[in-house]
Amino acid sequence: MGFVMDGLDAEDYDRSYDDRDLLRRILSYFRPKLGSMLLVAVMIVLVSATQAAMPLLASWGVDAIADGTIADVGWRITAGLLLAGALGWLFTFVRQWYSARVTGDVVLRLREDAFDAVLERDLSFYDETPSGKIVSRVTSDTDDFATVSTLTMDLISQVLMVGFVTVLLFLRSVELALLTLLMVPVVVGIALLFRRLARISTRTAQRSLSRVNANLQETMGGIAVAKNFRQERQVYDEFRPINQQSYRVTLRQGFVFSAIFPVLFLVAGLATVALVQLGGTSVLGGGLSAGDWYLFLQGVSLFWFPLTSIAAFWSQFQQGLSASERVFALIDAQPRVVQTDARVPGRLAGRIEFQNVTFGYDAASPVLRDFDLLIGAGESVALVGHTGAGKSTLSKLITRFYEFQEGRLLIDGHDIRTLSLGHYRRQIGAVPQAPFLFSGTVADNIRYPRPDAGDEEVVAAAAAVGGGDWVDALPQGLLTDVGEHGRALSMGQRQLVALARLLIQDPAIVVLDEATASVDPLTEAQIQEGLDVVLAGRTSIVIAHRLSTIEHVDRIIVLDHGQIVEEGDHAMLLARGGRYCQVYNTYFRHQSPHYRAGSGFVAVGD
Numbered sequence: 001m002g003f004v005m006d007g008l009d010a011e012d013y014d015r016s017y018d019d020r021d022l023l024r025r026i027l028s029y030f031r032p033k034l035g036s037m038l039l040v041a042v043m044i045v046l047v048s049a050t051q052a053a054m055p056l057l058a059s060w061g062v063d064a065i066a067d068g069t070i071a072d073v074g075w076r077i078t079a080g081l082l083l084a085g086a087l088g089w090l091f092t093f094v095r096q097w098y099s100a101r102v103t104g105d106v107v108l109r110l111r112e113d114a115f116d117a118v119l120e121r122d123l124s125f126y127d128e129t130p131s132g133k134i135v136s137r138v139t140s141d142t143d144d145f146a147t148v149s150t151l152t153m154d155l156i157s158q159v160l161m162v163g164f165v166t167v168l169l170f171l172r173s174v175e176l177a178l179l180t181l182l183m184v185p186v187v188v189g190i191a192l193l194f195r196r197l198a199r200i201s202t203r204t205a206q207r208s209l210s211r212v213n214a215n216l217q218e219t220m221g222g223i224a225v226a227k228n229f230r231q232e233r234q235v236y237d238e239f240r241p242i243n244q245q246s247y248r249v250t251l252r253q254g255f256v257f258s259a260i261f262p263v264l265f266l267v268a269g270l271a272t273v274a275l276v277q278l279g280g281t282s283v284l285g286g287g288l289s290a291g292d293w294y295l296f297l298q299g300v301s302l303f304w305f306p307l308t309s310i311a312a313f314w315s316q317f318q319q320g321l322s323a324s325e326r327v328f329a330l331i332d333a334q335p336r337v338v339q340t341d342a343r344v345p346g347r348l349a350g351r352i353e354f355q356n357v358t359f360g361y362d363a364a365s366p367v368l369r370d371f372d373l374l375i376g377a378g379e380s381v382a383l384v385g386h387t388g389a390g391k392s393t394l395s396k397l398i399t400r401f402y403e404f405q406e407g408r409l410l411i412d413g414h415d416i417r418t419l420s421l422g423h424y425r426r427q428i429g430a431v432p433q434a435p436f437l438f439s440g441t442v443a444d445n446i447r448y449p450r451p452d453a454g455d456e457e458v459v460a461a462a463a464a465v466g467g468g469d470w471v472d473a474l475p476q477g478l479l480t481d482v483g484e485h486g487r488a489l490s491m492g493q494r495q496l497v498a499l500a501r502l503l504i505q506d507p508a509i510v511v512l513d514e515a516t517a518s519v520d521p522l523t524e525a526q527i528q529e530g531l532d533v534v535l536a537g538r539t540s541i542v543i544a545h546r547l548s549t550i551e552h553v554d555r556i557i558v559l560d561h562g563q564i565v566e567e568g569d570h571a572m573l574l575a576r577g578g579r580y581c582q583v584y585n586t587y588f589r590h591q592s593p594h595y596r597a598g599s600g601f602v603a604v605g606d
């Protein structure tokens with residue numbers, strides 16, 4: 001059965017709450033709604049009372065028929081039944097309306113909390129958790145939680161009705177009532193037995209569904225690449241087993257839940273048979289009236305219905321409970337980036353110092369070991385090296401997206417862990433290889449870091465980058481809609497927007513992952529000019545992919561397997577014929593204007 005469970009393990013941050021903690025947590029969401037809940041509770045009592053009144057009235061009717069007084073009391077019983085029915089409807093309506101409002105409000109808050117928690121997570125969380133899985137926690141899991149609260153109210157209502165019916169039964173015949181109650185422990189015992197099984201299979205079903213979601217999300221995200229490489233079939237083949245797994249897991253869940261009913265009905269059926277037999281004998285012997293017997297038979301079905309439906313609720317109840325557990329686990333996930341203080345730095349000068357830093361995405365296999373590096377305030381540094389050398393890792397530590405395991409990272413002499421993260425990050429301008437643009441206009445995107453920036457500032461920032469000519473090329477200038485993720489703009493234009501955005505942010509430190517995608521020479525020149533403007537007077541760490549960048553920076557740092565193997569400026573390093581030259585020959589040589597295929601290699605010494 002192993003294949004059924006493949007990939008359905010808990011996430012790292014998942015945890016099990018004990019029932020009491022879970023309940024306390026759930027109740028804390030309901031506490032602010034106490035007024036409405038009280039009204040719902042009163043309605044529940046009234047609904048249950050009107051439901052229990054029906055068989056009681058009917059049993060009086062049966063007695064009246066038996067003793068021949070029905071002609072006198074019949075209309076009163078009918079009117080009583082009508083009244084009970086009408087009131088039952090009214091109370092049910094008020095109960096359901098208010099419980100829907102309570103549930104809606106609770107889910108609203110829970111979803112807000114979950115989304116807030118998602119926004120608070122470190123970048124490592126997003127690296128490790130597929131976004132589809134996060135989406136399903138914030139959407140379908142909170143929905144399942146709503147189901148629980150609706151069910152809980154139904155459950156309370158039904159339990160109350162059972163209480164009323166029990167009292168009625170005892171008032172009529174203690175022996176028959178005891179006989180009925182005898183079955184309760186059996187039914188509850190069976191329901192409890194299923195409880196464990198139900199929770200496990202429900203949790204697995206939810207995980208398999210979020211696996212389906214995650215796969216869909218990833219497919220949609222990379223659909224252009226998939227289509228480009230004509231990989232639709234492979235994408236489909238990857239989806240099928242995941243979908244089939246969800247099917248099998250759901251089927252198994254259905255099997256677990258459908259097994260409980262026949263067992264419960266059997267127990268209930270046996271109890272009814274015993275009551276028919278014993279009650280009938282009692283009526284014939286004169287120990288019980290026909291009305292009482294009728295009340296018992298009606299009462300028993302009223303009695304069993306809630307008990308069996310409680311068992312039925314169990315599945316959804318479990319589903320909701322494990323959903324709430326999943327949402328709370330998301331809300332409670334501990335950040336890995338932990339600040340020891342929240343000092344508010346003034347304007348940073350931008351001096352960055354790594355002291356004996358050891359870091360691994362997995363602590364057991366460090367990417368950086370005892371790493372030392374000092375970057376002066378206002379210095380521009382290019383990181384170069386083969387893929388996997390650790391260039392992005394360094395930038396992720398400076399932007400404080402990841403927590404390092406050992407050593408210190410000092411910013412202007414302050415331990416990075418002691419700074420207020422919000423204030424620190426506001427002074428860090430990070431530009432990824434493919435800058436992300438949000439839906440809206442070019443101006444909206446430039447203004448993103450500082451929404452209060454005036455139009456003139458936005459225009460000035462755009463004009464400062466690459467002379468501003470690129471804005472004229474846009475169909476509606478700065479008011480051009482960028483489309484979803486900026487798809488309406490070319491790659492080069494997106495980079496220019498990202499540079500203008502940096503000017504509005506005005507950070508002290510810029511961490512820039514240069515785009516590898518080639519752009520036309522004009523845009524290339526505009527980007528280069530833009531970079532000169534944006535980086536002036538700031539500390540900059542550039543993961544360099546362009547020859548013009550490495551030629552211009554103050555210092556080039558050559559990384560290999562998380563170690564600095566060489567550093568210096570371009571001319572000096574080229575002359576040295578060391579590791580830099582190997583990197584140059586591989587990545588930068590062909591970008592030279594004098595490049596001819598097979599030429600331009602720099603000699604590398606031993």
Ligand SMILES: Nc1ncnc2c1ncn2[C@@H]1O[C@H](COP(=O)(O)OP(=O)(O)OP(=O)(O)O)[C@@H](O)[C@H]1O
Pocket residue numbers: 127361362367385386387388389390391392393394
């Ligand atoms: N999120 C991650 N989880 C686990 N390991 C990672 C993660 N990101 C990077 N690594 C590993 O860390 C090492 C350094 O990666 P890093 O991304 O820093 O290299 P890089 O020099 O920036 O490479 P590239 O030029 O390809 O981006 C590599 O071995 C890589 O596999």
